[in-house]
Amino acid sequence: MKRSIFVLVWILLLLGSCTDKEPGDNDEDLTQVPYNPESYELILPVQFPAMQIPEDNPMTVDGVALGRRLFYDTILSSDGSMSCSSCHLPNGNFTDNQKFSTGVTGELSSRSSMTLLNVGFANTGLFWDGRVSTLEEQALLPVEDPIELHESWPNVEVKLRDDENYPTLFRKAFGIETKMEISKELTVKAIAQFERSLISSGNSKYDRVIAGLDVFSDQELRGHDIFFDIDPDQSKHAECGHCHNAPLFTTNEYLNNGLDSVDDLLSFKDQGRGKVTGVLFDNGAFKVPTLRNIINSAPYMHDGRFNTLDEVIDHYETGGHIADNIGAVMRPLILSESDRQALIAFIATLQDDDFLNNPEFSNPF
Ligand code: HEC
Ligand code: HEC
Numbered sequence: 459m460k461r462s463i464f465v466l467v468w469i470l471l472l473l474g475s476c477t478d479k480e481p482g483d484n485d486e487d488l489t490q491v492p493y494n495p496e497s498y499e500l501i502l503p504v505q506f507p508a509m510q511i512p513e514d515n516p517m518t519v520d521g522v523a524l525g526r527r528l529f530y531d532t533i534l535s536s537d538g539s540m541s542c543s544s545c546h547l548p549n550g551n552f553t554d555n556q557k558f559s560t561g562v563t564g565e566l567s568s569r570s571s572m573t574l575l576n577v578g579f580a581n582t583g584l585f586w587d588g589r590v591s592t593l594e595e596q597a598l599l600p601v602e603d604p605i606e607l608h609e610s611w612p613n614v615e616v617k618l619r620d621d622e623n624y625p626t627l628f629r630k631a632f633g634i635e636t637k638m639e640i641s642k643e644l645t646v647k648a649i650a651q652f653e654r655s656l657i658s659s660g661n662s663k664y665d666r667v668i669a670g671l672d673v674f675s676d677q678e679l680r681g682h683d684i685f686f687d688i689d690p691d692q693s694k695h696a697e698c699g700h701c702h703n704a705p706l707f708t709t710n711e712y713l714n715n716g717l718d719s720v721d722d723l724l725s726f727k728d729q730g731r732g733k734v735t736g737v738l739f740d741n742g743a744f745k746v747p748t749l750r751n752i753i754n755s756a757p758y759m760h761d762g763r764f765n766t767l768d769e770v771i772d773h774y775e776t777g778g779h780i781a782d783n784i785g786a787v788m789r790p791l792i793l794s795e796s797d798r799q800a801l802i803a804f805i806a807t808l809q810d811d812d813f814l815n816n817p818e819f820s821n822p823f
Contacts, residue, residue, distance in 0.1 A: 485636045491626050493633040498522050498651070503660030504669045505705040509578045515594060515647045517654060520630040523822075525652025527627065528645060530821045533617050534600075535562050535607040542600060542649070545571045548819055551754035552656065557762030561605040568728070570762035573755050575813060576748060578654035582710040586744045586760040589734045593650035598642065611642040618645065656819060658750060659812035667807070668705070674807065681804025684797055694797060696774065697787040698749075707749040707808060713785045714742045716778015717759060723782055728760065739783045750808045767802055 498517035500509060511517060528534065529542045545559040545567075546552040552574035558566040569586050582588060584596045600606040601614060618624045619637040628640050631648055658665065666672035674682060682688070686704075687695035703709050712731040720726055723741045732741030744760045758764040764773065777790035793801065813819075 485638050486625070487636065488625055488629040489635050491629045493629060495520065495631075495633070498655065500655075500657065501660070503658050503665045503705065506658075507579065507705075509654060509657075510581055511578075511654065512592060512594070515650060517651045518631060520627070521632070521648050521651040522655050524627045524631040525648035525650065526655075526819070527822050528649050529652050530823055533621065534609060534614055536609040536613075537562055540607055542597075543821065545606070546574050548814055548816075548821075549754065551575055551751040551814065553755050555754075555756060557757050559606075561603070562608045563605065565605040567605055569760050570757065573748065573751070574653055574656050575750055575810075576657055576706055578657065579706055580710055580745075582712075583734075583745070587730045587734045588712055588745060593653050594643075594646045597646035597649040597653075601642075614645065615640060615642060657813075658810050659816065661812040662750070662810040663807040665705075665810075675803070677800050677803045678807050679804075680797075681800035681802070682807075684793070684801050685804050693792050696791055696793065696797075696801060697789070698774070698801075700787045701746045701785060702749045708746045711746050712740060712743040713746055714744075714781060714783050715746075715774075716776075716781065716784045716788050717763070717773070718742060718781075719779040720781055730760065741783070742781065743783065749805055751810055751814065752805060753809060754814060767805065768798075771798055771801065 495518040498519050498521070500517070502509075515521075529546075532538045532541045534541055540562050545554045547554055550571075553571040557570060558568065559571045560566055572586065577584070577593065584590050584593065590596045590599070598611070601609050601611060618628075618640045624640065625634075625637045628634050628644060628648075632639075632644050634640065634644070660666075660669070663672055663674075663678075667674055680689070684694050684696045685702075686699040687697060689695060701709055701711065701713060701715070718726060720742065723732075723738050726732070726742035729741045731743040731745075732738060734740075747755075752758075752767070756765055758767075758770050764770050771793070774788075775791045775793060778784060778788045
């Protein structure tokens with residue numbers, strides 16, 4: 459009798475383990491893995507503003523490391539073919555250098571990929587139109603976007619719980635006690651922590667000059683004065699610095715820089731910021747992008763319409779297409795060939811190869 463009860467209990471246990479333990483349901487105890495969060499120290503170039511970091515997602519060394527791995531991991535896509543980094547590559551200044559991006563199904567995005575350099579300072583919203591406000595909120599979207607990673611969050615959670623490394627890494631980053639606590643919320647928190655670490659190195663020529671460690675050549679200095687309207691000859695002001703202001707080389711504003719010729723404010727092909735705010739005056743306005751490492755971010759503008767800086771400057775020289783909401787400082791420029799070369803030489807001082815080649819930002823796989 460005793461023996462048959464034993465067998466019955468044994469069979470029940472076996473059955474129990476078969477029915478309860480679906481893949482991804484393994485509730486294994488993780489508390490033996492040490493959880494010692496060490497805060498991640500941000501090193502900012504001279505003059506940079508403080509970064510606003512959400513109180514519920516402080517940066518830690520293990521959180522940033524987990525986020526980096528997730529950012530480069532194709533586990534986030536439906537067919538294991540793509541990751542965030544497929545459209546945000548380090549040597550493209552965290553863009554994909556395409557006019558439009560191709561997602562897992564081969565479909566094209568409707569706008570050009572954006573740089574993630576200094577994205578932690580983007581405090582007026584994210585995307586070309588600012589439609590989301592935090593990096594955590596943003597990172598939820600590409601996974602389920604049918605023309606990006608085309609995966610579902612419940613599937614991603616199961617894959618991460620079943621992975622041999624992630625449960626330990628989530629434990630170290632967030633102190634979870636079981637695999638079941640791996641969630642989309644923690645996944646995007648880690649990715650956001652990694653993105654906030656993507657900060658200029660401070661070793662661009664521009665930053666070194668500002669820090670008093672280097673000096674501009676005559677040509678770069680002239681380009682600087684043209685860019686920031688400092689040249690005593692007013693006809694040589696290019697107005698760039700009003701919108702692409704130091705130190706981030708963006709004011710994070712949404713503006714119309716006159717790319718499109720329209721009959722009225724309702725006629726923009728892509729309404730940009732206006733679609734988000736519902737304000738007519740915002741139609742055709744897009745986020746001012748940073749000019750740091752701009753050489754690596756081509757092609758340019760929200761729709762990748764220009765391939766070179768020369769084409770961009772050709773656009774600004776015309777003063778852009780007039781519209782009721784065109785940026786107030788937009789006007790035709792009169793730049794000689796040497797003014798143009800000086801302007802380009804100054805923009806080249808924003809080149810930050812240490813950022814692009816930083817081993818802590820590269821693919822960990
Ligand atoms: C298929 C290509 C593609 C993939 C994959 C992709 N992105 Fe993007 N990303 C884009 C495009 C295109 C935009 C601009 C879209 C817009 O403004 O409408 C963008 C914009 C962003 C922005 C806004 C930057 C800013 O300055 O406002 C962030 C942040 C970002 N992506 C992070 C991510 C993360 C994190 C992942 C992975 C979870 C990811 N992206 C996956 C193409 C992609
Ligand atoms: C009125 C504000 C304003 C002024 C002045 C201005 N820009 Fe811009 N710039 C913008 C906006 C807004 C965008 C994005 C527009 C879009 O994609 O629709 C942009 C985009 C760019 C881009 C493309 C960046 C990328 O990542 O695609 C470059 C390069 C650029 N500007 C350089 C300059 C230079 C050089 C000057 C001076 C000659 C200048 N800008 C003057 C507002 C301005």
